[in-house]
Amino acid sequence: MTSPARLRLAGIRKSFGATRALQSVSLDIAPGEVHALIGENGAGKSTLMKVLSGAHAPDAGTMELAGQPYRPDNPHDARLKGVAMIYQELNLALHLSAQENILLGAESARLGFVDARASRERAQTVLAQLGHGGLDPARRAGDFSIAEQQIIEIARALLLQPQVLIMDEPTSSLTQADTEILFATIGRLRASGVSIIYISHFLEECGRIADRYTVLKDGETVGSGAMAGASLDHIVALMTGREVKDLYPRTAHTPGAIVLEVKTAVSAPRLKQASLQVRAGEIFGLAGLIGAGRTDLLRTIFGLDDLDAGEVCVVGAPVGRNSPRDRWQQGVGFLSENRKEEGLMLNQSIADNLTLTKMESFGRFGHVNGGRQQTVAQRWIGELRVKCRDGAQAIGELSGGNQQKVALARLLEHPAKIFLLDEPTRGIDVGSKAQIYQLVGDLAAAGKAVVVVSSYLPELLGLCDTIGVMCRGELAAVRPRADWNETDIMRTATGST
Amino acid sequence: MKRTFKSILANGGPFIGLLLVIAFFSLPTETREYFLTYNNFKIIFTQTVIVAIGALGMTMIIVSGGIDLSVGSTIALTSVVGALLIQHGWGPVPVLVVVVAAGALIGLLNGGAIAGLRMTPFIITLGTLGIARGTAKWLADNQTVNYDASPINGWMTTADPFSRALPAGVWVALVLAVLTALLMRKTVFGRHVFALGSNEATARLCGIPTTRLKVLIYVLAGCFFGLAGLFQLSRLRQGDPTVAVGLELDIIASVIIGGASLSGGVGTILGSMIGALIMAVLRNGSQQMGWPTYFQEIIIGLVIIVAVFLDRLRQGRTAT
Numbered sequence: 001m002t003s004p005a006r007l008r009l010a011g012i013r014k015s016f017g018a019t020r021a022l023q024s025v026s027l028d029i030a031p032g033e034v035h036a037l038i039g040e041n042g043a044g045k046s047t048l049m050k051v052l053s054g055a056h057a058p059d060a061g062t063m064e065l066a067g068q069p070y071r072p073d074n075p076h077d078a079r080l081k082g083v084a085m086i087y088q089e090l091n092l093a094l095h096l097s098a099q100e101n102i103l104l105g106a107e108s109a110r111l112g113f114v115d116a117r118a119s120r121e122r123a124q125t126v127l128a129q130l131g132h133g134g135l136d137p138a139r140r141a142g143d144f145s146i147a148e149q150q151i152i153e154i155a156r157a158l159l160l161q162p163q164v165l166i167m168d169e170p171t172s173s174l175t176q177a178d179t180e181i182l183f184a185t186i187g188r189l190r191a192s193g194v195s196i197i198y199i200s201h202f203l204e205e206c207g208r209i210a211d212r213y214t215v216l217k218d219g220e221t222v223g224s225g226a227m228a229g230a231s232l233d234h235i236v237a238l239m240t241g242r243e244v245k246d247l248y249p250r251t252a253h254t255p256g257a258i259v260l261e262v263k264t265a266v267s268a269p270r271l272k273q274a275s276l277q278v279r280a281g282e283i284f285g286l287a288g289l290i291g292a293g294r295t296d297l298l299r300t301i302f303g304l305d306d307l308d309a310g311e312v313c314v315v316g317a318p319v320g321r322n323s324p325r326d327r328w329q330q331g332v333g334f335l336s337e338n339r340k341e342e343g344l345m346l347n348q349s350i351a352d353n354l355t356l357t358k359m360e361s362f363g364r365f366g367h368v369n370g371g372r373q374q375t376v377a378q379r380w381i382g383e384l385r386v387k388c389r390d391g392a393q394a395i396g397e398l399s400g401g402n403q404q405k406v407a408l409a410r411l412l413e414h415p416a417k418i419f420l421l422d423e424p425t426r427g428i429d430v431g432s433k434a435q436i437y438q439l440v441g442d443l444a445a446a447g448k449a450v451v452v453v454s455s456y457l458p459e460l461l462g463l464c465d466t467i468g469v470m471c472r473g474e475l476a477a478v479r480p481r482a483d484w485n486e487t488d489i490m491r492t493a494t495g496s497t
Numbered sequence: 498m499k500r501t502f503k504s505i506l507a508n509g510g511p512f513i514g515l516l517l518v519i520a521f522f523s524l525p526t527e528t529r530e531y532f533l534t535y536n537n538f539k540i541i542f543t544q545t546v547i548v549a550i551g552a553l554g555m556t557m558i559i560v561s562g563g564i565d566l567s568v569g570s571t572i573a574l575t576s577v578v579g580a581l582l583i584q585h586g587w588g589p590v591p592v593l594v595v596v597v598a599a600g601a602l603i604g605l606l607n608g609g610a611i612a613g614l615r616m617t618p619f620i621i622t623l624g625t626l627g628i629a630r631g632t633a634k635w636l637a638d639n640q641t642v643n644y645d646a647s648p649i650n651g652w653m654t655t656a657d658p659f660s661r662a663l664p665a666g667v668w669v670a671l672v673l674a675v676l677t678a679l680l681m682r683k684t685v686f687g688r689h690v691f692a693l694g695s696n697e698a699t700a701r702l703c704g705i706p707t708t709r710l711k712v713l714i715y716v717l718a719g720c721f722f723g724l725a726g727l728f729q730l731s732r733l734r735q736g737d738p739t740v741a742v743g744l745e746l747d748i749i750a751s752v753i754i755g756g757a758s759l760s761g762g763v764g765t766i767l768g769s770m771i772g773a774l775i776m777a778v779l780r781n782g783s784q785q786m787g788w789p790t791y792f793q794e795i796i797i798g799l800v801i802i803v804a805v806f807l808d809r810l811r812q813g814r815t816a817t
Contacts, residue, residue, distance in 0.1 A: 325704035345695035356703040
């Protein structure tokens with residue numbers, strides 16, 4: 001390339017303790033270029049953006065901005081040097097006015113007093129530059145629509161006339177119409193010479209808006225090139241190219257009768273629509289990007305989220321309301337993706353955590369027989385090889401893998417017939433993972449129905465009989481595992497079919 | 498060796514505190530003669546009754562992750578209600594039933610608002626603190642409610658002040674403490690209270706009816722507060738709408754000194770009872786030392802801070 005790069009990164013490395021988040025990342029961006037940064041969850045995009053915006057210092061590598069060495073001390077310094085960042089979640093003070101938000105941290109002031117007229121003019125100038133001069137800067141930020149709030153956010157980023165603007169998943173909370181508004185805005189910014197790093201899971205969007213792309217995988221740049229003419233298949237292959245290890249036992253099991261039926265379930269705002277059937281002895285996987293509505297679907301089935309429309313039917317169980325209490329009674333169990341905040345009572349004993357759904361079964365007239373509770377806990381501790389002192393130990397003192405085994409044992413002890421498992425292997429060691437895979441296989445062999453949500457595709461492909469893929473709140477496709485591969489799943493999940 | 502030290506700290510912390518406080522007041526020459534006598538402890542026990550019964554309800558609430566600031570006002574209101582009923586010639590048993598029910602009603606209002614409107618217990622009970630106090634003054638026409646005589650007056654004293662017998666109130670508090678301890682430790686209700694306080698999301702996920710449970714906890718605690726109001730009436734022998742101002746802080750302090758955590762999920766009835774005794778012994782001892790009341794207040798304030806600090810040290814240790 002003959003034109004000088006606006007931003008050039010070479011050999012960036014960054015480790016957190018023993019974890020190598022970034023191995024060797026290189027990136028070249030020209031002035032007025034929209035550059036798509038693509039990669040799976042955990043590929044290192046966020047870390048790279050934190051390095052760029054000054055939140056982390058790189059361990060090695062060089063960064064140049066407009067030909068000058070670039071080493072921001074902190075995000076504020078990065079902003080002053082000309083690199084601004086817009087995060088995925090909107091960061092507005094909703095009670096302040098649009099102009100106060102735009103000027104936050106860079107107020108026009110005289111002797112400490114805010115200069116109202118100058119502030120208003122600066123806010124209006126930058127909004128007009130964005131092509132949204134019609135927005136009233138004096139209105140409360142909270143009174144604007146989500147898309148307008150995002151424009152305020154962009155206006156704030158543009159206030160100091162950055163050379164590089166980083167946008168992280170800017171469309172994840174936008175409707176189609178709002179996305180068009182955003183794209184028009186990006187087009188104007190590009191024309192005015194701002195370089196944009198555009199991070200998105202939605203490949204079709206990247207294809208539309210970006211000039212060039214870079215793919216990150218496991219903290220490394222694995223490919224880059226011009227967007228025009230690049231095949232999405234090639235990009236997806238770059239993103240996912242890894243081998244499935246033989247971690248997944250194939251316990252023989254045959255799906256039987258339908259035990260769980262979900263008919264066009266809707267739960268505002270994230271679950272737009274989903275229908276599925278799960279059979280006894282079947283392992284049903286739910287794939288999709290973070291925020292695609294997988295967890296929401298599981299929670300809606302279990303009654304933790306409201307079912308706004310549609311129907312959840314547990315076949316062969318008494319009719320119940322859509323509440324966790326009734327679901328447990330119907331033999332449905334749920335494992336939360338969030339052990340610490342939702343799944344477990346960290347300062348209570350292993351025994352109490354294990355038996356919380358069925359305390360009344362440990363004695364008559366509301367009495368809980370602590371001895372019998374401990375016996376049950378001891379049995380599962382032995383069976384699942386939970387490393388602990390005894391059943392009376394507080395569960396917060398165990399390792400993540402052992403905590404997860406107890407959380408699963410709660411469903412086994414209840415006992416559930418239908419297992420809803422949300423990210424069952426998140427944040428646990430490989431040994432515990434293999435044990436949980438084995439357990440899930442055994443459950444299916446014993447005729448239980450298992451629904452697994454996972455962000456890790458090899459896990460779903462290795463474990464499940466059937467896989468459904470969610471995209472933007474809808475269950476887009478359900479097929480037998482044999483009809484899926486990683487590329488297909490990513491394409492369906494990113495809406496690029 | 499380290500393990501035993503830890504478990505002593507964990508389970509006996511408040512008890513050691515109580516022994517230290519008693520030892521402290523047993524040593525000086527001013528108090529040595531009288532402090533360690535049976536009669537003095539009879540007085541201490543009697544002075545503990547109201548705070549102790551309040552602490553039973555408060556322990557349930559705090560373990561469930563809540564707080565109740567309206568206890569002092571509830572005690573004043575229920576004592577006024579009791580006095581008015583006695584004025585109208587009611588016998589002790591109907592008075593007891595209605596006064597306890599009045600406490601339960603305030604608990605129902607608190608619990609209903611907290612669970613139903615999903616508001617924080619601090620705000621709701623701060624509101625009822627004012628509402629109950631105002632209602633008490635209104636019912637009492639802004640003055641004390643006097644009555645001729647009632648058997649209730651005898652519940653906090655013994656016929657012969659120098660007899661070995663303990664007043665009825667002490668026995669009631671003791672029996673209720675044992676029952677509540679069993680309720681908290683050995684029943685589904687009690688285990689669910691701990692679950693709710695430890696992690697409300699987990700409780701919901703595991704199918705515990707959290708809304709109903711919260712209301713039930715405040716109603717049950719309200720019964721205890723109503724009963725405490727009745728003993729307040731018995732002690733004063735009149736209904737006073739201005740009584741027990743700030744008593745909720747003594748009660749909360751007892752529960753906290755007893756090892757409960759304000760973030761919920763931790764606490765024992767035994768600990769709270771010892772906490773209530775520590776407060777009473779401190780008051781009693783300070784009086785005998787001839788210390789002015791402002792000095793007592795400073796001491797009790799310091800004890801609360803030290804107790805919670807030691808508690809945090811202890812939890813920090815068990816966590817590692």
